[in-house]
Structure formats: C-alpha cells, structure tokens
Amino acid sequence: MPPRNKVGTNESIIIDALGRMPDIQLGSDDDGWQLCRWRQFVGTYTLPALPDPVFTVHIAGKPQVKTWDRDGWSELSSMPGCATIVPSGQETGWLVDGELDVVTLSVSSHILKAAPAADQFRRLRFAFTDPLGVALTRQVLAELYAPPSPARDIYVGAMVNALKAHMLRGPISASGDDIPTAAFSAYRLHHVMNAVQQRPQASHSLEEMAAQAGITPSHFCRVFRKAAGMSPINM
Secondary structure, three states, X not given: OOOOOOOOOHHHHHHHHHOOOOOEEEEEOOOOEEEEEEEEEEEEEEEOOOOOOEEEEEEEEOXXXXXXXXXXXXXXXXXXXXXXXXXXXOOEEEEXXXXXXXXXXXXXXXXXXXXXXXXXXXXXXXXXXXXXXXXXXXXXXXXXXXXXXXXXXXXXXXXXXXXXHHHHHOOOOOOHHHOOOOOOOHHHHHHHXXXXXXXXXXXXXXXXXXXXXXXXXXXXXXXXXXHHOOOXXXX
C-alpha cells in the first residue's frame, strides 16, 4: 500500500496547507482510499477545495478545534473522539492554536456514486460523534505502530476497508434507545460528549456528566481520559 502524493490529490493539497508530510500514510488505489495521520502544532490555516471527500477523526491534541462558519469561528468545537466529514469542492478554514492530531481517510469520488449515503458527503459535517468510526480508526493506528509483517498489512487493509464501508453506509436508522447497552459502554460516553457539543456554552459539571453516563465522577474521569486522551474538565 504505497503512499500517493500526486499533484492535485487530497494528500498533496493538505501537505501544502500544513507545510509538512503526514506522520503515517498508506493507501490502496484498487480500493480507492488513502489514510494519513497528521500531527503538528498549528495556529489557523485554510484548506483549499479537495477533489475527494475526507472522513476525519480527531485523535488527540487540542480539544477545542473550530471551523470557519460564514462570518466567524464556529460555536461548536471538535474534541478528541469526534469525527468530521469534509466534502469535495469546498474550501474550509480551521482554528487549532495548539497540537493538531487527526487521521484522515480520503475516498475516491467515483466510489461515492454507488454509495447509498452519498448525500452525507455533499456538505461539511463537523464534530459529530461516531463511536464505531473512531474505534476502527484507533485500532488501525494501534496496528500501524506494531512491528510490520505481511499478516499485519493484510489486517490493516481489511480494517481500513471496514472503516470505508462504515463511512459509506452512513448513519444507522436505529436510535440510541433501540441499542442494548451494558452498565457502561462507548455509546454512553459518546452520548455525554454529544450533549456537550450541542450546548457548548452551557456549564457541564463533572457530576452532571457522570450522572448522564450512570457512573461515579471518579470512574467517569478514568474512562473519559482513556477514551479521549484528556480530562473531561478540559472540554
């Protein structure tokens, strides 16, 4: 899975915008995807229109990343554990003021023509919760930092194709109440994160968030830090 940095690709455009190469880059021309991890300190930057849509997962780094929204920075912020879809053909602006640490999955536009959820790639979807997409992305990263082997490469390719399939499928129709959950689960954590995203200016106490998750404040701190890489009081 060699990297592809041909002129005019998503990756070459992002490299020009950030001024550096990605930490990790792999791709499959046959399957129509390119996956990269970008990690550096950055202030603000403009990303020119991309030829292909991008599924982005906020892995770590700055917890209050914003995007340009009409005439100012968005009230909504992205934090580790959030996903964003950047459509093709749309210039975007980004405010980081800290460490940028994201994984991008570019998917060839021609593949979207047969995708049942192609409409979701026609507009910017910023900082939404996607537990499965984030989990798949983190698993791919874990494998990429493991010792290389032919078996690992096959597994990574299968995992990225699963992430691409999840991305192309679009949101599931079932509501959260229809999904059986354990006493605590990734769904409950993302439910809390989603509530914070929907009301960014409200006061979200540790006790309130822990109560929403149905666990003690100390336990909530531990699981949140493990999942998002930061303390919940820093959101």
